[in-house]
Amino acid sequence: MSKSQAVKDGAKQIIKILQEFPEDRIKHLASFKDIQTKRFQQIAGANVNNSNDNSIKNSKNPSVEDIKNLISSNPTSLALQKDLIKKMKNALQKDHFDEQSIQEQINSMNNLVSNKYKNYYKLGDKLYKPAGNPTYYQRIMDELQGKKKETLLSAARTVIFGK
């Protein structure tokens, strides 16, 4: 009991660290922050307040989570063939965390959020403002943050001259 409690607390801690992760600057197919938050919310238990989860719970139709729980907890009630149940169980990804492994996850995420490696392996302006194209990274960041949009002319210049 205490062991699973430690894992739950660890998962809650991870969700907190995930909040510190920067938002995606543009929309990607998959968002690390969202997907991992959902994953650890399941481990932390359903009582973590999440508006999305509640809305699904309140609706009449069973959610995907409900079906997954049913398969893993009481598969015989589905009256399916054994090998099919086995296949379905395998298809459901399960995390096997224990106290030690969840602590490792927390440590790693703390290292990432605290910028440990960028600070340790310090690089100078040689790579951040590369001689061949000093504004390369700054232009990407300006575009991402919407500070300075590329115009048709500046984009054409990049395509033709390479910078």
Added chain:
Amino acid sequence: MLKEILLKNRTSIIKGKGLGSLYNRPLQPDWLNCTLHKRLQSTRSISRDSPEGIVSKSHLKEPDQSIPTNAAVKQAAKLNPLAHSKYESKQYQLPKWKEALGEFVISKFNLDMDKIRAGPVAGSYFYNICKEQGLQFEDEPLSNSAKFFYEDLNLPRTFSQWFQITILHEWMLFVRMRAMPFKYGRNYQQKLVDRTFADIELRLFEEMKVNSGRIVDQYLKDFNSQLRGAVFAYDEGFFTDDATLATALWRNLFAGRKDIDMVHLEAMVRYVRSQLYVLNQLSDREFATGKFKFVPINETVEILTSNEEAVMKEKVIQHYENLDKNPNILPSERSKLSYTN
């Protein structure tokens, strides 16, 4: 003809002057000879673990894999591992008269060797070191780096995963190439990308046994957009912070898997940052003549003290000063690239 000489020169440049041949014996670039190498195994650091060491300490059990992850690449019989050009073979010796004619042409027309060298260095040597990191065939034992990616990180053994590993390494070289003078760095990037896609096209036909040219074209377009997306995401992560770099690695290298082990992500971030640190220490001249190889996955890169850095730079400057002063230097060995940065 000229190409033959140049390809040949790539090895002779380095072999002749005792800098360590790129192909014929284990590479010992300047940065390895200098103090950095000692630092690699030294004890002073944040943690002494190499990326492989970090991963091996994770206690998270991998969940059951329901999706078959093995779609191993079949080795085409007797295929030359890198190319179909005899000039890239280790055994090939260029006839002396061809070499002399080449040197004559280069000096007579005053050809820009820095520009020409991009082909053999970026298009052949750099592509080879990127390619071999994740290279795997069904019936062959995995190399150390491939073992790390496919067994320790539990990535699927597929062709597209190999491509992701390759472009991660190519991107690290791109970062360094941008810091070269624009004309040359751009050319190096172009040669590396050209070679990548030429090779993928061949591998799809010969190793993956795709018969339809139309399907290969579709794959190539898809790989092209993967390359653009990955380079953009890694650039963003490189310039901003470790967390962004980690999410970029998660989306591209780990294909956005839900059950990611954060320890693996941390190890990869360390791997990337440490390689870039080594690349940062190289001068343009060393990098452009191909005196770089990726730090193996089981070694730790430790930072240099400013004193060690100064000693290393001085050694490099002295070496190239002597080389440039030498009146017997071959026309193909000349370079105008800086060795002081």
